Amino acid sequence: MNNIDNKPTKKRGNKKAQLFTTSQYIVPQQLLSKVVGKVAASKNPLVTKAFVHTFAKVYGIKMNDYARPDLDDYDSFNDFFTRELADNARPIDQTPNGIVSPADGMVSQIGRINREQILQAKGREYDIGHLLASIEEGRYFQNGTFATVYLAPSNYHRVHMPFDGTLIKTRYLPGTLFSVNNTTADNVLDLFARNERMVCLFDTEFGTAAVVLVGAMIVAGIETVATGKMKRSTTTIQEQTHHIPLKKGDELGRFYLGSTAIVILPEAANTQWQVGLQHESVIKMGELMGTASVSSQKMAGANI
Template identity: 65%
Template sequence: MTLFTTMQHLVPQKKLSEVAGRLAASRHPVVKKTFIRSFAKAYGVSLDEYERQSLNAYESFNDFFTRELKDNARPIDSTPNAITSPADGVISQLGQIDKNKLLQAKGRHYDIGQLLADSADAELFTDGSFATVYLAPSNYHRVHMPFDGILTKTRYVPGTLFSVNNNTAANVPDLFARNERLVCLFDTQYGPAAVVMVGAMIVAGIETVATGRIIRKDDIQESPHSMKLAKGDELGRFYLGSTAIVVMPKAAKTDWLEGLHADSVVQMGQLLGTAKA
């Protein structure tokens, strides 16, 4: 275990995220200016692709962090039966689900039932496929639909708030099934599908178009929905960086692009693979 991972076990994860959340939401001119400018400089953020191109145009750090792209900045791939990237970021892992196991990092797997926090839903994805996209701090932080579908259910699952970068994924068992997350379940032309938005260290919140801003609680919260969303539509956003996991059923026979692998850089709307209806 690395020093970075050990430190994450020791720090008060939720309290740290709560404090970060209050500062990130502040509209105080000095607070927001300091955080936005320091962050933009540290991570080399360019606003060329974004609708608002001045750092002064954002009302808070949260507003800056979830900044909107210009129209058509991310073309949505039109390949028939395309499964597209839900976010800008880096592929953490992708491939087939081995019975009920997803690959987290080399030598580490975790259980789909733990990820979804529901054994019945997990059975829908036995021997299915998955793609995990890690959003770095500098990335565009809205999550979009990787397929057409009807959102039928969301499930908030409380948990830890470890970092979700590759270092932590390689060292913390069941990372994505331990961290706070929001499970979004869909009916699609391929059968049931899911997008799981996983929280992380200093992530101040998760929001979706169906639920609004998620309020952190100590128990699982499930809500029914019936919202039709098209591929490329905004599904939600993270307040500070995290991970989005696309889960497809076996019946979809998802064929991920041969050139994609762990550490491949992707953009929202980019073709990840195709499925069979």
């Protein structure tokens, strides 16, 4: 696991952005998230109604796309925050060999991995081996491609499969809980490689691929279909092996409050991202992000 201390890195941008970033080093991140998590899990109807209605109003959440459009139909804030979509609210693009967005959100960064370096923000990169907590896997994905999707608090918060694949491994990595918005990404060194995260590895037509679910400030937990909701640990990496076939568009996991999903593809996939898809592009789950070139037989060495 990446050993990065919690000293503030050199801040960029205006004073407001610098103050916001610096404050995140001061607040007790884990304690704050724990307290918020308990409130969000409460099934007290007065607490639930107050939080759900206030949150929906503040963030302008429209309920037309959801299976339960009435705000009073949720028995806790967590139930509301991880609300399910109505049938056919997010059609899954069926382009052959297409890679679709795993979530509703905004593209933070997208492109090619420079050897083993992923772009976090303009002028700031981080090591993929640190993100995955595996030097071997970092080397495997060198010169591959990636797409980072930021989920704002107002977004739908379930994460879905961007491709067909068999889930073969999950690795839960405890860490810090910085915000993952653009301001923090621009100012905190190795942000995604130091925050709490869940690495999911898949066997696919084009080799091993990954989706990383990154936790953030006030996020009360990360859940996957293979592991359930993870119990937080300050020191222990939890790794499990699986054999779970999943189709493009199937649910993979969910966040309890806003966060980030990173799709990582090997060089062998020869991924071509959609023209015009760039920093701050708004995207919905199931929309086409790009295509992978798949030969009739996997390239030698296309798996870890």
